[in-house]
Amino acid sequence: MKLKKVIYAWISKTFMDGCSNYNSLQVRKSCRSKEQARDKFKEGGIKHAQGLIFFNPFKAIKFAQQHGFPLVIKPNVSGFSRGSHFPIKNYKELWKAIFLAKIWWPFTVVEQYLQGHNYRVVVANGKIMSVLERYAPFVIGDGKSTIEQLIDKENAIREEMGLYPCMSPLQKGVQTTSFLKKSGYHLQTVPAKDENVTLFYRISLAPGGVVEVIDKSLLSEGNQQLFKDVLKLFDANILGIDVIMEKGIEIDHSEQEIIFLEVNSRPYLKMHGYPRYGKAEDLSLHFDELDKLEISQSDIY
Incomplete structure (x- = not known):
């Protein structure tokens, strides 16, 4: 019993800081x-999303054939959206999401989105x-600044508001650049005034x-x-x-x-x-x- 309490205290401190x-x-x-x-x-x-728990990836493929896209893939046990992927719009994205979600947990959820x-x-x-x-994560264009500059401006605002470390700064790494590329953007793109640019799904x-x-x-x-x-x-x-x-x-x-x-x-x-x-x-x-x-x-x- 004492060991369980020690383990639980460690889990709470490591993964659930700020949780009730x-x-x-x-x-x-x-x-x-x-x-x-x-x-x-x-x-x-x-009302809830239709879905199923699967270990065999082909069950998720069959679910997609029956219910269509968009879909959500996420670990059956997780928190803070870890391992979640959405909206999944095609079979290529579905296979990739299945693989990444199973890194977090072997049993995986597929749901309607x-x-x-x-x-x-x-x-x-x-x-x-x-x-x-x-x-x-997103930035809003002003018609003259690049996405990279908009990210820097937004991060400065967050710092000034004292949102760190509860919130996180916007990122400019591979995760962001890869996502932007799917929409035909890159960090040096200048979005139109008031254009909302999503940086990650x-x-x-x-x-x-x-x-x-x-x-x-x-x-x-x-x-x-x-x-x-x-x-x-x-x-x-x-x-x-x-x-x-x-x-x-x-x-x-x-x-x-x-x-x-x-x-x-x-x-x-x-x-x-x-x-x-x-x-x-x-x-x-x-x-x-x-x-x-x-x-x-x-x-x-």
Whole structure:
């Protein structure tokens, strides 16, 4: 038992710095894999992406033949979007994504992909705690600066705002140049004024993605209740719920396409205090309520 506690403490410090720990071991176990989340969504009648878990890559190929593109490939067990690849638009990209995802975990998920707005909604103690819209790394053209110069300017803004080290700087290495090349760009390209240039596909902080605080009051009653229902479905104290909404979270879920991706039983709350866009909220009252909870086996992984 002591060894388990030591190992869990090391995992928490090494991989989960800034993540909350307000759920019991039982709840955390129920949220560890994408398959578990998808089964729960199905049980509760929550809209979610059709998908499957596979070891044999040809099962993913068959899934693509049945459901078409775009698709998502991701490890069945991971976090921070590690090993995730989307949107996958053809079989060449699919094979490559399968190989890269299996570096993280041998069992892999293939799912349908919805083009839309990507959100992290944190629900705690039956309340909407915080809503963030998440963006892949990008720069916006001014009609005279190269992409490289725009990257430098954006990184300077992030440093001035004090976003490091929670956020990451935009990158100019092989990862970025290879992605730009697919769109016919390179670092010396001068984008048009107000042109949005995506630098990498992944909506994650590590490659330079950012978040925007969304006013919770903008959510319809239907959307608020939907997220609360997900929290109740997992019998959790807090969840970071990842969802894609076709038109936006301000529009009721009954009026648009929407898919729930996964739930995070130890959501990374630190990023809520470091938005690139919008004003960081005071979440102290939520933390005060959470800190009063008695959590079963919180020191066990």
